[in-house]
Amino acid sequence: MTRKRYNAFSDELKRVFGCRVHRVSVDAGFSCPNRDGSLGTGGCIYCGGRGSGAHGILRDAPVAEQIEAGKGVMVRKYKAKRFIAYFQAYSNTYAPSETLRKLYDQALAVSGVVGLIVGTRPDCLPPETVGLLAEYVRRTYFWLELGLQSPLDRTLELLRRGHDSAAFERAVAACRDAGIRVCAHIILGLPGESREEMLDTARVLNRLGVDGVKIHLLHVMKDTPLEGLYRSGGLELLDRDAYVGLVCDFLELLRPEISIQRLTGDGGHDHLVAPLWSLRKFEVLNAIDCELERRGTRQGSRFQQRKRSNR
Numbered sequence: 001m002t003r004k005r006y007n008a009f010s011d012e013l014k015r016v017f018g019c020r021v022h023r024v025s026v027d028a029g030f031s032c033p034n035r036d037g038s039l040g041t042g043g044c045i046y047c048g049g050r051g052s053g054a055h056g057i058l059r060d061a062p063v064a065e066q067i068e069a070g071k072g073v074m075v076r077k078y079k080a081k082r083f084i085a086y087f088q089a090y091s092n093t094y095a096p097s098e099t100l101r102k103l104y105d106q107a108l109a110v111s112g113v114v115g116l117i118v119g120t121r122p123d124c125l126p127p128e129t130v131g132l133l134a135e136y137v138r139r140t141y142f143w144l145e146l147g148l149q150s151p152l153d154r155t156l157e158l159l160r161r162g163h164d165s166a167a168f169e170r171a172v173a174a175c176r177d178a179g180i181r182v183c184a185h186i187i188l189g190l191p192g193e194s195r196e197e198m199l200d201t202a203r204v205l206n207r208l209g210v211d212g213v214k215i216h217l218l219h220v221m222k223d224t225p226l227e228g229l230y231r232s233g234g235l236e237l238l239d240r241d242a243y244v245g246l247v248c249d250f251l252e253l254l255r256p257e258i259s260i261q262r263l264t265g266d267g268g269h270d271h272l273v274a275p276l277w278s279l280r281k282f283e284v285l286n287a288i289d290c291e292l293e294r295r296g297t298r299q300g301s302r303f304q305q306r307k308r309s310n311r
């Protein structure tokens, strides 16, 4: 186990499975209501054409083939033995239940696959789909990833998310009732948000009772509306030290049990426009570790203090 000052997801996987477990990304050919015309066609202003963060996956290959290809890389690099199929690209619950069931089952049938992670939008979870996901909670190791990005409706509008924060709250409540663990995606450094507003997102996640969080740095990808804004000078990005300080403050405010599943953005060399410092991901992660060490704090340090001072 690592000695992180936060509740690292990799440690949870080692506790549950007794070994390192590797995520293998899948693009199962889904779309997104914010792209197919149901809500809009342009997508969120930061979303690359392949559905936010799912680059380098063989979209047209069957699910099992994609996983075998991803496994091959992990086996060669890390001698990996256990894998979680990560339905990452676009909105992975945006289809009838029977279609979803077939695709998820194809992934679980691949040897060495011990669980599923499904990423989606809060408005792609009708009751029937929640019921289906609850079945997978009983059958396998399961997480649902839900995009929030910001709890502020004015920011969600600016991002052209096509849903408000109440939709996220309803989705989390439905998942909690069904016993589905939720990992929220949020972005730090969004335009028009003050530092205190960004930190308030941690308090919102505590209140809603999410089980995990993926913290992303706002980064600009090629061929997105955000790129246009950036190039016109209408967007200021965080520098590395400011981001590291902000993440540490955020972690200190979060409930200590929340699983930390990502701490920085992951644009990739071929698609990232800015900030280029984010490509040195390990340096960013090390800087976060060092800053928490320097402060002598950890995830939840200030969550406890707030509880005491609220009594």
Ligand code: SF4
Pocket (backbone or CB within 6 Å): 032, 033, 034, 035, 042, 043, 044, 047, 048, 051, 052, 089, 090, 091, 121, 147, 161
């Ligand atoms: S919800 Fe996700 S896939 Fe859809 S446009 Fe936004 S970032 Fe892209």
